[in-house]
Amino acid sequence: xxxxxxxxxxxxxxxxxxxxxxxxxxxxxxxxxxxxxxxxxxxxxxxxxxxxxxxxxxxxxxxxxxxxxxxxxxxxxxxxxxxxxxxxxxxxxxxxxxxxxxxxxxxxxxxxxxxxxxxxxxxxxxxxxxxxxxxxxxxxxxxxxxxxxxxxxxxxxxxxxxxxxxxxxxxxxxxxxxxxxxxxxxxxxxxxxxxxxxxxxxxxxxx
Amino acid sequence: xxxxxxxxxxxxxxxxxxxxxxxxxxxxxxxxxxxxxxxxxxxxxxxxxxxxxxxxxxxxxxxxxxxxxxxxxxxxxxxxxxxxxxxxxxxxxxxxxxxxxxxxxxxxxxxxxxxxxxxxxxxxxxxxxxxxxxxxxxxxxxxxxxxxxxxxxxxxxxxxxxxxxxxxxxxxxxxxxxxxxxxxxxxxxxxxxxxxxxxxxxxxxxxxxxxxxxxxxxxxxxxxxxxxxxxxxxxxxxxxxxxxxxxxxxxxxxxxxxxxxxxxxxxxxxxxxxxxxxxxxxxxxxxxxxxxxxxxxxxxxxxxxxxxxxxxxxxxxxxxxxxxxxxxxxxxxxxxxxxxxxxxxxxxxxxxxxxxxxxxxxxxxxxxxxxxxxxxxxxxxxxxxxxxxxxxxxxxxxxxxxxxxxxxxxxxxxxxxxxxxxxxxxxxxxxxxxxxxxxxxxxxxxxxxxxxxxxxxxxxxxxxxxxxxxxxxxxxxxxxxxxxxxxxxxxxxxxxxxxxxxxxxxxxxxxxxxxxxxxxxxxxxxxxxxxxxxxxxxxxxxxxxxxxxxxxxxxxxxxxxxxxxxxxxxxxxxxxxxxxxxxxxxxxxxxxxxxxxxxxxxxxxxxxxxxxxxxxxxxxxxxxxxxxxxxxxxxxxxxxxxxxxxxxxxxxxxxxxxxxxxxxxxxxxxxxxxxxxxxxxxxxxxxxxxxxxxxxx
Numbered sequence: 005x006x007x008x009x010x011x012x013x014x015x016x017x018x019x020x021x022x023x024x025x026x027x028x029x030x031x032x033x034x035x036x037x038x039x040x041x042x043x044x045x046x047x048x049x050x051x052x053x054x055x056x057x058x059x060x061x062x063x064x065x066x067x068x069x070x071x072x073x074x075x076x077x078x079x080x081x082x083x084x085x086x087x088x089x090x091x092x093x094x095x096x097x098x099x100x101x102x103x104x105x106x107x108x109x110x111x112x113x114x115x116x117x118x119x120x121x122x123x124x125x126x127x128x129x130x131x132x133x134x135x136x137x138x139x140x141x142x143x144x145x146x147x148x149x150x151x152x153x154x155x156x157x158x159x160x161x162x163x164x165x166x167x168x169x170x171x172x173x174x175x176x177x178x179x180x181x182x183x184x185x186x187x188x189x190x191x192x193x194x195x196x197x198x199x200x201x202x203x204x205x206x207x208x209x210x211x
Numbered sequence: 212x213x214x215x216x217x218x219x220x221x222x223x224x225x226x227x228x229x230x231x232x233x234x235x236x237x238x239x240x241x242x243x244x245x246x247x248x249x250x251x252x253x254x255x256x257x258x259x260x261x262x263x264x265x266x267x268x269x270x271x272x273x274x275x276x277x278x279x280x281x282x283x284x285x286x287x288x289x290x291x292x293x294x295x296x297x298x299x300x301x302x303x304x305x306x307x308x309x310x311x312x313x314x315x316x317x318x319x320x321x322x323x324x325x326x327x328x329x330x331x332x333x334x335x336x337x338x339x340x341x342x343x344x345x346x347x348x349x350x351x352x353x354x355x356x357x358x359x360x361x362x363x364x365x366x367x368x369x370x371x372x373x374x375x376x377x378x379x380x381x382x383x384x385x386x387x388x389x390x391x392x393x394x395x396x397x398x399x400x401x402x403x404x405x406x407x408x409x410x411x412x413x414x415x416x417x418x419x420x421x422x423x424x425x426x427x428x429x430x431x432x433x434x435x436x437x438x439x440x441x442x443x444x445x446x447x448x449x450x451x452x453x454x455x456x457x458x459x460x461x462x463x464x465x466x467x468x469x470x471x472x473x474x475x476x477x478x479x480x481x482x483x484x485x486x487x488x489x490x491x492x493x494x495x496x497x498x499x500x501x502x503x504x505x506x507x508x509x510x511x512x513x514x515x516x517x518x519x520x521x522x523x524x525x526x527x528x529x530x531x532x533x534x535x536x537x538x539x540x541x542x543x544x545x546x547x548x549x550x551x552x553x554x555x556x557x558x559x560x561x562x563x564x565x566x567x568x569x570x571x572x573x574x575x576x577x578x579x580x581x582x583x584x585x586x587x588x589x590x591x592x593x594x595x596x597x598x599x600x601x602x603x604x605x606x607x608x609x610x611x612x613x614x615x616x617x618x619x620x621x622x623x624x625x626x627x628x629x630x631x632x633x634x635x636x637x638x639x640x641x642x643x644x645x646x647x648x649x650x651x652x653x654x655x656x657x658x659x660x661x662x663x664x665x666x667x668x669x670x671x672x673x674x675x676x677x678x679x680x681x682x683x684x685x686x687x688x689x690x691x692x693x694x695x696x697x698x699x700x701x702x703x704x705x706x707x708x709x710x711x712x713x714x715x716x717x718x719x720x721x722x723x724x725x726x727x728x729x730x731x732x733x734x735x736x737x738x739x740x741x742x743x744x745x746x747x748x749x750x751x752x753x754x755x756x757x758x759x760x761x762x763x764x765x766x767x768x769x770x771x772x773x774x775x776x777x778x779x780x781x782x783x784x785x786x787x788x789x790x791x792x793x794x795x796x797x798x799x800x801x802x803x804x805x806x807x808x809x810x811x812x813x814x815x816x817x818x819x820x821x822x823x824x825x826x827x828x829x830x831x832x833x834x835x836x837x838x839x840x841x842x843x844x845x846x847x848x849x850x851x852x853x854x855x856x857x858x859x860x861x862x863x864x865x866x867x868x869x870x871x872x873x874x875x876x877x878x879x880x881x882x883x884x885x886x887x888x889x890x891x892x893x894x895x896x897x898x899x900x901x902x903x904x905x906x907x908x
Contacts, residue, residue, distance in 0.1 A: 078233070079230015079232075081236075083401065084481040085401075086835065088481070088835055088836040089481075091399055119228075120229070128225070132228040136220045139221070139804050142449075142674035142804055143448045143449040143673060143674030145399035147227055148230055170847075171845065176844070180808045181807070184850060185807065
């Protein structure tokens, strides 16, 4: 592993999900000879929650790091930093992704939605209201990710069943294990939305 | 009185769903540095040499700590031995060897790779019983049986009656061996600490379950006056017992910040969270139970071993026998040092694994005597603590009856192995009796001229909803609407001492302090009138609630139906009823979340979770969420919650403990349901696919 950079590692395992287990057990297992590479920065344009940002981003930065550390939007959480937990889920051009497993430079020119973009003109999104009413968050650390996956689900399936919610949100772990309440909250938010059923069942899988 | 007892959304719920909540890992300070920790790849090794020159020469590296330049001990990391921040020898794969502060986490990580460490590998031992065998390598000086709090190396022992006499008088005697695995707390928020100095005063933004305890421990270990340490934790992302005190990386951040003159932030990786913090202690339990022909218990004997890792950070106790009335009981439990990840507190630390064993064996006894498991329990269930001390309030029998009725136990449960096809359904049950720990807390309630009540309490709200609970209790104690209350919490500079959010104590002790502080304020209001303009009135209290000649327990009875696919080796939960006596429920909305969450965690422990070790190398194999197979949305069944609301005279508005009990019976209930489904018994946790197939072979 010693001569594999973070970027090469991520790129070689676009499905970082399956590769996570192959990460070195401990830092000490890495070779002791690696030298710190010169920092490479790339100018990137990101439209986050409708606002355009031009930022210089280290090539090895993940989208989650860029959102949190460079744009200061800390509502997106990093629970595992290895594509296992879904706390960092954001919408990239409408689709949910694990922002910890996606390089920020790959998002150049893309539209990113984070939890901070859900409330509009001071009013909470119906999902946020439903999450509050159903006591979906306990510690709240996974909540942003659950919300973004739920938003992506409702976009394609406005009135999901409980099983469809479970399937779409299963990439979002909650160690407080308040799954029953998350599912109820999303089902209720869908049921309260007027309009016909959506075009397709569900696409909740992080891509 | 109107707030207590009504399902109320959390007072900070908007912050939690909007991304506005500031967790300790979200705090940023100007010029802050980032630290990473180098960890031992060996389970047991002596460090011959550490060379840090190359790492220090890397551009952007600001400071490095190792055992050579840092002799600070971490007092809450081990109650029996001196545990330094950096130990030599290292005693588990993941033991800290060095910490580097640099201008970015990347540079710190790069620097770790430039630190050269020469190890002399030593023999190691991974399992508790093996560690007690003659000739086993000594993990700590003096041997592997961890001494008691007086320094005596004897197993922790409890006796009432005479078990030999009890077994002699028994109609039948049953014996078996059960084991449980090391499972991780695995809270969503990784461990993080940000330390900054202002002259001689230290501020630590910690992710802690107890700001007051964290402050006290940091001050002691850094030899600072307590008032020179400030701990802040406004929101925290779960802990389940592994964020109780200060942690070694809090101290590392503080020391690196002092050395470099800049704030230092340490955030552990998910893998470090699994191997370098702690999880639940694994156990081996030998049980022997004697019973009369009518099913009355005569004797219970437990000989247990708990694998603590190389440090005594937790008790290593094994609970279970407290569930039953029985004249002759003897338990001997040995907490043992091993070269594995440290084991300490995880939600009801001694309970789910202990209750798994005793409730499994009691299920065998009932089955062999052809007594319904529910009837067997109603006959033998505890009615006084250790058959002697009355409970302050008692709802366990009602939990059994109401839970069974809601579950439809009498008709739903059929004879063992009743299904002929490949998918076999079965029902199981188990109980919990949980003694919450004691503690003290203070509270301050300030009324300003605008009529707002500021409740200052040192809680951090680990996810259970303590801020909201305190607000509800204050609203009723002051007889004002919830909207008139602001809770000030999570900052030792702004809040008085509060017992940590561990041992399920916050509602009882900090809640009682809020009630007493409110009384104090109301007395002053009666005396002086309401403040106007810039004036304030301040009520405060530090009650020392004592319970005379009684013990306060919370109780539960759980009922579960599973479907076992004997071809696939899979087990799925079809129905779950959890009946709980936690006294009066302060907030039924958040209380139901606690129960459902605890049950679901227990199902993960029952079915999937285990930190596995490679026996040859002593290295953990599956650290992380995927490897440990924690419960997901797809795994989690619907859970029906019943509250048996006894009125407890000692609790605030009749409340008792709730946070920990829900995880306790779920593991055993699933094991018993598997037995009812298949007629086979799994005696080792987790009940994973290979174990299921092995049991059915």
